[in-house]
Amino acid sequence: MNPVQSDNAIKAAARASVTIGRPADELRTLWLDPGTQSRIWTHFAEVNPLDGRTAEWLARGPAGGEYRWRSEAVEVGPDEIRWSSLDGADVPNTGQLIFRPAPGDRGTELHLEVRFDPPGGVIGEAVSKLFHIVPGEIVRHALYKFRALALTGEIPTTDPQPAARKGGADR
Amino acid sequence: MRALCWNGVNDLRVETVADPAILNPKDVILKVRLSTTCGSDLHLIDGLIPTMREGDVLGHEFMGEIVDVGREVTKVKRGDRVVVPSFIACGQCWYCQHDLYSLCDTSHPKPELQEPLLGYPTAGIYAYSHAFGGYAGSHAEYVRVPFADTDCFVVPDGLADEDALFISDAAPTGFMGADFCNIQRGDLVAVWGCGGVGLMAQQGAMILGAERVIAIDQYPERLAKAEAFGAIPLDFTKVDVIDALKELTGGRGPDACIDAVGMEAAGTGLQHAYDRVKQALYMETDRGTALRQAMLAVRKGGTLSILGVYGLMDKFPLGLLMNKGVTVRTAQQHGQAYVPRLLEHALRGELTPAALATHRFSLEDSPTGYHMFKHKEDGCVRAVFAP
Known part of the structure; x- marks a missing residue:
């Protein structure tokens, strides 16, 4: 294996884990709810679900860059959900979410990994530059939002709120 | 609005x-x-x-x-x-x-x-x-x-x-600090700081059954409030706090010490903030002093309850806590x-x-x-x- 390529491949893969005090089947149902997907990736992309298995993604980069792809679930099992972008994606990518029981009364562990294959080669930095967000943050924040949604039914926000800027409100 | x-x-x-x-x-x-x-x-x-x-x-x-x-x-x-x-x-x-x-x-x-x-x-x-x-x-x-x-x-x-x-x-923060001390019959509790949180920690320690509460500060009007609440006031600019505490506790030292002063200047612990505090050394020294004093004063096997807001403090005498077997409790409220x-x-x-x-x-x-x-x-x- 070429060590340089290996390093770059790791940079382009983003992983994060959270533990949520709910059973796996309930969390899986919530994850697969099309409305959920459109709410938990907002820091990264607009996700428009087409049906239970496919969705359209639009990620905006700095300086007006727009990157689109369509994703499709390729496997939905009791402990694992996998999806992949379809042919023609501006930034090909795959995702995998694994559910594992957490110890004691702690509920369920969610392990999320998304791999990006930006045009021009697999380079982690390219992902950051394309989307203006580091890959790790893309998945971590999505999992945090999902955890909040699963536990409280809402996602924390301060947008918009009073502030002495931009005409009196922070957006 | x-x-x-x-x-x-x-x-x-x-x-x-x-x-x-x-x-x-x-x-x-x-x-x-x-x-x-x-x-x-x-x-x-x-x-x-x-x-x-x-x-x-x-x-x-x-x-x-x-x-x-x-x-x-x-x-x-x-x-x-x-x-x-x-x-x-x-x-x-x-x-x-x-x-x-x-x-x-x-x-x-x-x-x-x-x-x-x-x-x-x-x-x-x-x-x-x-x-x-x-x-x-x-x-x-x-x-x-x-x-x-x-x-x-x-x-x-x-x-x-x-x-x-x-x-x-102020009240839940102070009360939590007293609750961290797991106060038992006969316990003496010393509180550094007579601001809002310190005063509430003092009343909290009394409610939770402390035998005596000792209040440490330098501002007369704040010490007077502590005294009015029933605490024993100590002005650290006028007495050697460690000696005074030993005398008040028969040489045992306070069973629990509560730090309600903090080194808040270090704020969230961001390196940038810390660097600026370092530039204003008098703040770091003053405020870190209260915590170190509490660590020295607390009795062997006692409890140190930290309520002051700390950032990154890189000169923390851990060995003092370890060798004295001190229990440290701390949290935001x-x-x-x-x-x-x-x-x-x-x-x-x-x-x-x-x-x-x-x-x-x-x-x-x-x-x-x-x-x-x-x-x-x-x-x-x-x-x-x-x-």
């Missing part, structure tokens, strides 16, 4: 901003009745915390009346007079269910700003920089309160606004765990939080209030704003 806004270092102005709106179904909007200053605000104001943004509305210790409710709010209702802890907690996550509310897993909307510093995001807090969530504060006519059924506590009739106000933060009993204590007159409210201002005059509070003019313990 009108609100007190931070516009840069020591630049506070009351400005006209948009009214807050209900953003999530468990939110309420409060018409603020009273809101107060906190020592930890001073470091935001002094610009020691880099994730403040010009225009942020200040204030995290408050009470008021509910004027609008989200569609999923069931326990509290429009018209309720309520007090709200400064940390925002969902009541549903593992931390909230274990009474560790300031560590709530779900209330921080900007975890990416905080996680690199602490390893994990904490609960969000009102007006305590964007690294702590960036929620708009309470020095305003109205404030949005998320998770209202968990975070709004109805103030019983017969309890004054001024008493309820400090049950938002888990207020929701304490507010119900504190309202009861206040109603019975065992806790007298209103004594902290030394100066009262309109919201329009709040910059003057902060000036007096910061410089401890005219014996100011806390400045209270009535919008």
Whole structure:
């Protein structure tokens, strides 16, 4: 294996884990709810679900860059959900979410990994530059939002709120 | 509405901003009745915390009346007079269910700003920089309160606004610090700091059964308040605190020491903030001294309860704690765990939080209030704003 390529491949893969005090089947149902997907990736992309298995993604980069792809679930099992972008994606990518029981009364562990294959080669930095967000943050924040949604039914926000800027409100 | 806004270092102005709106179904909007200053605000104001943004509305210790409710709010209702802890907690996550509310897993909307510093995001807090969530504060006519059924506590009739106000933060923080001491019969508790939190820690230790409470500070008017509460005052500028404590405890040392001073200048622990504190060395030295003194004074096998807000302190004599077998307890306030009993204590007159409210201002005059509070003019313990 070429060590340089290996390093770059790791940079382009983003992983994060959270533990949520709910059973796996309930969390899986919530994850697969099309409305959920459109709410938990907002820091990264607009996700428009087409049906239970496919969705359209639009990620905006700095300086007006727009990157689109369509994703499709390729496997939905009791402990694992996998999806992949379809042919023609501006930034090909795959995702995998694994559910594992957490110890004691702690509920369920969610392990999320998304791999990006930006045009021009697999380079982690390219992902950051394309989307203006580091890959790790893309998945971590999505999992945090999902955890909040699963536990409280809402996602924390301060947008918009009073502030002495931009005409009196922070957006 | 009108609100007190931070516009840069020591630049506070009351400005006209948009009214807050209900953003999530468990939110309420409060018409603020009273809101107060906190020592930890001073470091935001002094610009020691880099994730403040010009225009942020200040204030995290408050009470008021509910004027609008989200569609999923069931326990509290429009018209309720309520007090709200400064940390925002969902009541549903593992931390909230274990009474560790300031560590709530779900209330921080900007975890990416905080996680690199602490390893994990904490609960969000009102007006305590964007690294702590960036929620708009309470020095305003109205404030949005998320998770209202968990975070709004109805103030019983017969309890004054001024008493309820400090049950938002100073009282639960101080009481939690005393609770950390696991006070047993005959225990002596020493408290460094006679500001709002220190005074409430002293009353908390008394309520929890301390034999004696010793209050350490340098400001006569604050020591007088501690003495009025029943504590033994010690002026650290006039006596050798370690010697005095040994004498007061028959050579044993206090069973528990509570640090209610802190090194708040280091704020959130951001390196930038710490560097600036290092430049202002007198602050670091002064404030770190209180904690080191408490570590030296506490008896062997005793408890050190840390309430002062610390950042990165790189000269911490760990061996002192290890060799003496000291138990260290610390946290930001888990207020929701304490507010119900504190309202009861206040109603019975065992806790007298209103004594902290030394100066009262309109919201329009709040910059003057902060000036007096910061410089401890005219014996100011806390400045209270009535919008």
